Structures are given as C-alpha cells and as structure tokens.
Amino acid sequence: MEFLRWPQWLKEHYKNKKGDPFNVSHLIKLEELHTVCQEAHCPNIRECFGSGKATFLIMGNTCTRNCRFCNIDSGIPGPLDFTELDHLIETIKIMKLRYIVVTSVTRDDIEDGGASFFSRLAFKIKQEFDNVNVEFLIPDFQGKEKAMEILADAPFEILNHNIETVPRLYADVRPQADFERSLKVLRFFGKKNFITKSGVMVGLGEMENEIKKTFEKLRDTGTEILTIGQYLQPSLRHYSVKKYYTLKEFDKLRDIALELGFKEVFSGPFVRSSYMAETTNLANNRSSL
Numbered sequence: 499m500e501f502l503r504w505p506q507w508l509k510e511h512y513k514n515k516k517g518d519p520f521n522v523s524h525l526i527k528l529e530e531l532h533t534v535c536q537e538a539h540c541p542n543i544r545e546c547f548g549s550g551k552a553t554f555l556i557m558g559n560t561c562t563r564n565c566r567f568c569n570i571d572s573g574i575p576g577p578l579d580f581t582e583l584d585h586l587i588e589t590i591k592i593m594k595l596r597y598i599v600v601t602s603v604t605r606d607d608i609e610d611g612g613a614s615f616f617s618r619l620a621f622k623i624k625q626e627f628d629n630v631n632v633e634f635l636i637p638d639f640q641g642k643e644k645a646m647e648i649l650a651d652a653p654f655e656i657l658n659h660n661i662e663t664v665p666r667l668y669a670d671v672r673p674q675a676d677f678e679r680s681l682k683v684l685r686f687f688g689k690k691n692f693i694t695k696s697g698v699m700v701g702l703g704e705m706e707n708e709i710k711k712t713f714e715k716l717r718d719t720g721t722e723i724l725t726i727g728q729y730l731q732p733s734l735r736h737y738s739v740k741k742y743y744t745l746k747e748f749d750k751l752r753d754i755a756l757e758l759g760f761k762e763v764f765s766g767p768f769v770r771s772s773y774m775a776e777t778t779n780l781a782n783n784r785s786s787l
C-alpha cells in the first residue's frame with residue numbers, strides 16, 4: 499500500500515495548531531465517553547480540546563461498517579448504554595458548552611440505526627439547557643424513512659450528514675454506503691426545515707469536474723453548509739492519498755461552492771465536518787429568533 503508523505507508546507511501548517519488537550523481528555527476519560535476527535539485521530543485535536551471543544555461519539559466506538567478512509571474500529575458493537583446520555587449531559591455542564599456536536603458510529607445492527615438514541619439525547623439536552631445549539635452528524639440509517647421520522651421529531655438545530663466523496667469513488671472508499679441514499683437523507687431533513695450540512699474530503703483521486711457536480715447535487719437537496727477538507731491517510735492499511743491540495747485550490751473550491759449557493763463554506767486542509775462548527779451564523783441566527 500502506497501503512502502504519500504505530507505508536503506513540507508502542510509507540516510508547517512500543522513505545527514501552528516497549538517493547545518493543551520489535557521483537561522478535556524481527562525474529563526472525557528472520567529465520564530467514560532468517546533470522541534471522534536480521538537477515535538479518528540483528528541489533526542485539530544490539540545486546538546479544539548485546548549479551547550474546550552470536542553465532537554462526541556455516541557453508541558460506543560465500534561462501527562458496523564468498514565470505510566477505507568476511517569480510523570474508527572469496525573466490528574460487532576456492544577449493546578447500547580443509555581447511561582452514556584447522562585454522562586454527556588454532565589460533560590456539557592462541566593465544559594459550559596453553548597454549541598455541541600454529536601456524531602455516532604454507524605449501527606446497522608439496530609433497527610432504527612440509532613435514531614431513537616439521538617432523539618432521546620436531543621430532548622435531554624433541551625430539557626436541561628436553555629441556550630445550547632445542537633448539531634447532529636448522523637449516519638444514513640440505511641435510508642429508512644421511519645428512522646429519519648423519529649429523529650425529525652426531535653429538537654435540534656443542524657442536521658449534518660457527510661457525502662464524503664464523489665460517486666465514482668464510493669465502491670472503493672465507502673463500499674457499504676450509497677451516494678444517492680446520502681442525498682436522500684439530506685433532502686429529507688431539509689424538507690423538515692432543519693439546517694442541513696455536509697462534508698467532502700478531497701485527495702482521494704477525484705477530478706475537479708466531479709467535485710463540482712457533487713457540490714451541485716448537494717445544493718439540489720437544499721444543503722446550506724459545506725465543509726471541504728484534505729483526506730489524510732490514517733495508516734498504511736487505509737485508502738491511499740492521491741493528492742495534497744494547496745491552499746489556493748481550497749480557496750478555489752470554496753469559491754465554486756459559494757457560487758453554487760451554499761450559505762456557509764469552510765474549506766482548508768485541516769477542515770473537518772465539525773471544525774469551528776460553533777461559528778456558523780445559520781444556527782446562531784435561528785436560535786435567536
């Protein structure tokens with residue numbers, strides 16, 4: 499398996515990401531929680547943990563799928579632990595969060611894919627806190643409309659579901675997912691009046707015209723917020739990086755997305771779907787109405 503080394507400028511860019519992650523890491527361990535920051539080896543972990551932010555991973559840390567870009571363990575997950583919700587509420591209190599991003603492993607072993615678990619968490623957060631915006635980064639629930647209906651009845655602000663890459667690469671990069679199914683998820687929640695958001699990785703071998711067509715399809719679903727980041731290969735066993743995009747290329751992709759009508763676009767080598775999520779004007783404006 500080939501491994502394309504980071505260019506020097508990217509290494510220098512990474513060195514500028516500073517922060518002390520100890521306090522947040524210690525709290526997460528104490529509360530027996532998981533974060534995608536740790537499980538996926540996110541390059542922003544020092545910066546985010548150092549500033550008191552984290553993206554929480556619920557329903558365990560074992561995924562039923564095996565996407566070739568992802569560092570989260572795959573296998574047979576254990577049963578759902580509903581005390582996880584109480585630990586998360588306590589962590590929100592301690593961290594004094596006003597914007598929380600929660601994602602999950604994919605749980606194809608559960609009939610509703612974990613939609614009820616997300617829903618229960620949303621109600622708990624809103625019952626406990628008056629001014630916390632909630633962003634859920636969800637799996638596709640196998641496209642089951644009944645599962646999506648369960649979640650659509652819950653109180654939260656932003657529905658995030660990552661499209662990840664262009665359709666041509668799905669078979670190699672995320673063989674258990676389906677491009678059109680993911681578009682269906684975004685379209686469903688957009689029609690339910692949620693702010694919808696999605697993320698794309700680049701550097702997997704996609705062409706510029708494919709990226710633009712993917713952006714167009716996302717906009718057709720009503721998706722309003724887009725994140726664009728560089729794919730960074732976690733290990734030799736993962737899908738190989740084909741290209742490292744320059745900062746100018748990320749700026750160009752941002753411009754393309756904005757021209758297509760996305761309201762907010764975050765584009766850069768270390769941008770991830772929850773990176774600087776709390777800065778979104780859409781959720782903050784809606785919650786102030």
